[in-house]
Amino acid sequence: MSIKKKFLEISKVGIEFPTPNGPFCALKDVDFTINEGEFVSIIGHSGCGKSTVLNIIAGLYQATSGGVILDGKEVDEPGPDRAVVFQSHALMPWLTVYENVALGVEQVFKGKKTKSEIKEWVEHNLRLVKMDHAMNKKPAEISGGMKQRVGIARCLAMQPKVMLMDEPFGALDALTRANLQDSVMQIQKELNTTIILITHDVDEAVLMSDKIIMMANGPAARVGEILEVDLDRPRERVALSKSDQFNQYRQQVLSFLYERKGVVDIEDEKRKRTIESDDTIDKDKIA
Amino acid sequence: MSSTSNSSRGLTLGSSEPAVERLMKAISTFDYKSVVFPVLGVVIFCLLWSLAASRIDTSLGQFPGPAQVYSQAHTLVDEHFAERDKESAFYERQEARNEKKLAKNPDAKIKIRKYTGKETFFDQVVTSLQTVMFGFLVASLFAIPFGIACGLSDGVYKAMNPLIQIFKPVSPLAWLPLITMVVSATYVSESPWFEKSFLVSAFTVALCCLWPTLINTAVGVANVDKDLLNVSRVIKLPTAVHIRKIILPASIPMIFTGLRLSLATGWMVLIAAEMLSQNPGLGKFVWDEFQNGSSNSLSRIMVAVVVIGLIGFALDRVILLAQKTVSWDKQAILR
Numbered sequence: 001m002s003i004k005k006k007f008l009e010i011s012k013v014g015i016e017f018p019t020p021n022g023p024f025c026a027l028k029d030v031d032f033t034i035n036e037g038e039f040v041s042i043i044g045h046s047g048c049g050k051s052t053v054l055n056i057i058a059g060l061y062q063a064t065s066g067g068v069i070l071d072g073k074e075v076d077e078p079g080p081d082r083a084v085v086f087q088s089h090a091l092m093p094w095l096t097v098y099e100n101v102a103l104g105v106e107q108v109f110k111g112k113k114t115k116s117e118i119k120e121w122v123e124h125n126l127r128l129v130k131m132d133h134a135m136n137k138k139p140a141e142i143s144g145g146m147k148q149r150v151g152i153a154r155c156l157a158m159q160p161k162v163m164l165m166d167e168p169f170g171a172l173d174a175l176t177r178a179n180l181q182d183s184v185m186q187i188q189k190e191l192n193t194t195i196i197l198i199t200h201d202v203d204e205a206v207l208m209s210d211k212i213i214m215m216a217n218g219p220a221a222r223v224g225e226i227l228e229v230d231l232d233r234p235r236e237r238v239a240l241s242k243s244d245q246f247n248q249y250r251q252q253v254l255s256f257l258y259e260r261k262g263v264v265d266i267e268d269e270k271r272k273r274t275i276e277s278d279d280t281i282d283k284d285k286i287a
Numbered sequence: 288m289s290s291t292s293n294s295s296r297g298l299t300l301g302s303s304e305p306a307v308e309r310l311m312k313a314i315s316t317f318d319y320k321s322v323v324f325p326v327l328g329v330v331i332f333c334l335l336w337s338l339a340a341s342r343i344d345t346s347l348g349q350f351p352g353p354a355q356v357y358s359q360a361h362t363l364v365d366e367h368f369a370e371r372d373k374e375s376a377f378y379e380r381q382e383a384r385n386e387k388k389l390a391k392n393p394d395a396k397i398k399i400r401k402y403t404g405k406e407t408f409f410d411q412v413v414t415s416l417q418t419v420m421f422g423f424l425v426a427s428l429f430a431i432p433f434g435i436a437c438g439l440s441d442g443v444y445k446a447m448n449p450l451i452q453i454f455k456p457v458s459p460l461a462w463l464p465l466i467t468m469v470v471s472a473t474y475v476s477e478s479p480w481f482e483k484s485f486l487v488s489a490f491t492v493a494l495c496c497l498w499p500t501l502i503n504t505a506v507g508v509a510n511v512d513k514d515l516l517n518v519s520r521v522i523k524l525p526t527a528v529h530i531r532k533i534i535l536p537a538s539i540p541m542i543f544t545g546l547r548l549s550l551a552t553g554w555m556v557l558i559a560a561e562m563l564s565q566n567p568g569l570g571k572f573v574w575d576e577f578q579n580g581s582s583n584s585l586s587r588i589m590v591a592v593v594v595i596g597l598i599g600f601a602l603d604r605v606i607l608l609a610q611k612t613v614s615w616d617k618q619a620i621l622r
Contacts, residue, residue, distance in 0.1 A: 078520040090514035094536040094615030
């Protein structure tokens with residue numbers, strides 16, 4: 001983490017959706033940068049536009065103003081370099097686990113890998129998420145947590161520059177969720193993948209992220225605060241739950257979300273500006 | 288692994304069990320309700336029918352009850368075999384005659400004439416089935432691709448929609464005279480593959496088979512889960528792969544709903560078209576019997592009515608069976 005370069009830049013992004021009552025401005029001037037190998041969470045109340053930000057980075061939505069630059073190239077359409085893990089897992093129910101992962105691999109590595117290499121690569125990624133035992137099962141035959149694992153494998157197998165996760169654990173029970181969070185953290189450590197995670201779970205955000213982007217409520221939602229989480233990895237959830245540092249971060253996010261209701265006042269605006277100018281955050285100032 | 292061990296266990300169990308016990312077991316687990324109630328329904332219907340029929344007198348005699356219809360069905364079967372016997376007898380005679388001729392003079396010119404007897408009821412059934420399937424296939428060949436195009440592209444949908452809305456409610460029988468004239472004018476061939484009358488009926492069927500499939504396919508394609516479409520966009524699947532691997536499997540249930548509706552209306556329209564245009568088929572059989580006006584005519588028409596219904600039901604089952612084999616979702620309850 002010593003050499004940091006601006007890997008993903010989201011600058012002045014705004015989006016308007018047409019409605020019968022005129023355009024609705026969902027996002028305005030969303031600004032942040034992400035370094036390579038960083039794990040970043042975007043947190044906010046439901047409807048604040050956090051998924052919209054992700055969709056714009058993915059290229060699934062076109063920003064009305066501003067733009068996204070990934071590794072020196074502007075994002076203007078969806079592509080496998082920004083693979084998405086969807087909340088609804090979005091596996092094709094008519095394909096087996098293996099075929100679901102292979103669908104992306106065959107497309108991304110067309111002409112670059114031989115048939116046997118593709119097979120090996122698909123199986124490797126399924127092993128990574130511990131789903132190699134169910135390769136020939138259909139999505140309907142495996143549990144929700146397993147489906148999400150396959151979704152993650154499909155995503156990883158495309159070797160994205162940045163992996164976009166849209167509330168991937170939202171529909172899972174607490175134990176499965178914890179299990180999957182640990183898996184994702186471990187994979188991220190192994191592969192040094194850049195990850196953006198959309199979440200509304202404060203514990204999840206603090207546990208997993210290097211940086212938490214807190215969104216202010218819409219309409220015309222913006223980035224409220226950015227919190228650097230400086231906890232050592234690997235992170236142990238039980239140990240961390242007793243740690244003061246962890247609870248302090250947690251408290252900061254909670255206070256933003258519930259006491260200030262995610263609303264950015266003028267003081268916050270000022271603070272955001274200082275954050276932008278410094279690029280690295282002085283933790284004590286926020287605390 | 289587990290399935291093979293299960294089946295072998297089942298085998299040993301089956302062979303050790305006495306046959307009587309197995310039969311008793313089969314009887315005890317038999318689902319009576321699924322047999323008793325349908326049979327009861329049919330029996331009650333037949334009773335009411337025969338009661339009502341005995342009170343209706345027409346100029347062609349009493350309205351036929353189930354018994355008369357049943358005996359006429361037998362007669363129709365007998366007539367069919369009698370006609371077939373006549374036909375083979377005709378060919379035997381012709382062959383014998385020709386052989387004799389050849390024996391006398393090896394260079395003699397031999398004439399082989401086709402048997403031109405009247406079509407039996409079952410010949411008409413076969414003709415109608417061929418016609419409806421041909422028309423249905425032609426319609427599906429157009430309707431499914433166009434439906435997919437409409438579902439995928441808003442522009443195509445907007446362009447096609449007025450045409451669909453205007454032509455959909457038109458009874459294909461209104462097209463019948465036009466189709467007849469167009470086929471007679473354009474289908475001119477020395478050795479035609481198809482009879483003109485066959486093509487006229489088939490195209491009439493096709494015209495009404497088009498719409499349910501087209502509309503249901505379009506709706507099915509347009510309603511594919513947004514997340515699945517997004518996956519396809521992220522992976523950047525080429526259009527052909529996208530349609531084959533995502534769109535088609537996802538919209539199979541709706542496509543088949545359309546196909547079933549199409550075939551059902553196609554079958555209904557075909558009978559009417561055959562009656563109207565005097566093209567060979569079940570419709571012509573009904574009309575001929577009506578014109579014939581013998582005391583058996585009503586019973587014979589009633590046989591046709593029942594057969595038309597049974598065939599319609601069978602056609603629907605065939606499509607359902609096709610759906611079961613094609614669809615990925617083997618657990619889906621199809622009805």
